[in-house]
Amino acid sequence: xxxxxxxxxxxxxxWKGQDISNDLCMVVRAGNMVFVRGQTGMDLNxxxxxxxxxxxxxxxxxxxxxxxxxxxxxxxxxxCKIVIYVTDRAYREAVYRVVGxxxxxxxxxxxxxxxxxxxxxxxxxEIDVFAVVPEGRAARAKKAAGKPAAKGSRAAPANKxxxxxxx
Numbered sequence: 001x002x003x004x005x006x007x008x009x010x011x012x013x014x015w016k017g018q019d020i021s022n023d024l025c026m027v028v029r030a031g032n033m034v035f036v037r038g039q040t041g042m043d044l045n046x047x048x049x050x051x052x053x054x055x056x057x058x059x060x061x062x063x064x065x066x067x068x069x070x071x072x073x074x075x076x077x078x079x080c081k082i083v084i085y086v087t088d089r090a091y092r093e094a095v096y097r098v099v100g101x102x103x104x105x106x107x108x109x110x111x112x113x114x115x116x117x118x119x120x121x122x123x124x125x126e127i128d129v130f131a132v133v134p135e136g137r138a139a140r141a142k143k144a145a146g147k148p149a150a151k152g153s154r155a156a157p158a159n160k161x162x163x164x165x166x167x
Contacts, residue, residue, distance in 0.1 A: 004029040006071050007044070014046060029072045034131040036072075038085070039064045040123045054091035054124045058098035061127045066102070069131060078131040079108045085115050085126040095125045 007026035011018075026044075028035045041050045041057030044064050050056025069075055084099065086092055092112065108129075118126055 004072070006068070027068045027072045029074075032133045032135065034069060034072045034074045034078065034133065036065060036068050036129050036131070038126040038128040039068075040118065040126045042120075042123065044068075048120070048122055050124075051122050052124075054086065055094040055098050057124050058095045058127070061125065062098060062102040065127060065129060069129075074131045074133050076103060077106055078133050079103065079106055079129050080132050081110075081130045082108045083111045083113065083128040085113050085118065085128070087115055087117055087124050089114050091124055099127065 005025040005028055009024060009026075011020045011022040011024060024037070026037045039061035041048050041060050043049060043060055044067065049060040050058075066076055069078065082099070082103070084095060086095055092114075096112075118124075
């Protein structure tokens with residue numbers, strides 16, 4: 001099985017001033033399984049949204065999560081497991097309210113963890129998800145694309161019908 005790695009990056013370009021050099025990506029699709037890097041108040045261009053506002057950071061995280069899942073040929077409804085990290089128990093209600101709005105009717109399993117801190121002090125929450133693309137839709141998307149994406153390539157975003165858009 002070929003793994004598709006979407007939005008590759010090296011940490012030295014993200015965490016400037018730190019002596020860290022790890023090759024990572026935002027999403028890995030392995031067959032029908034989709035693993036997404038933890039999403040925070042940091043957008044896909046590295047800007048932080050919602051300073052001191054856990055709900056605004058969660059809105060950003062969910063918006064980015066939706067985009068990344070779609071780039072992998074998945075969608076929010078495919079989420080099976082979500083782990084939510086908050087840096088203060090007081091943020092839990094605001095964060096969960098936003099997540100609940102975005103995942104209405106999805107019913108994933110969920111774990112909530114209160115942590116001492118995240119990668120940057122201004123980040124108040126992080127969401128980590130695992131999704132599985134249903135067999136029927138995965139097969140239709142693969143057939144519509146003609147062949148699976150090449151190893152290391154960035155998958156084309158899916159449209160509402162679950163088919164890949166041409167690039």
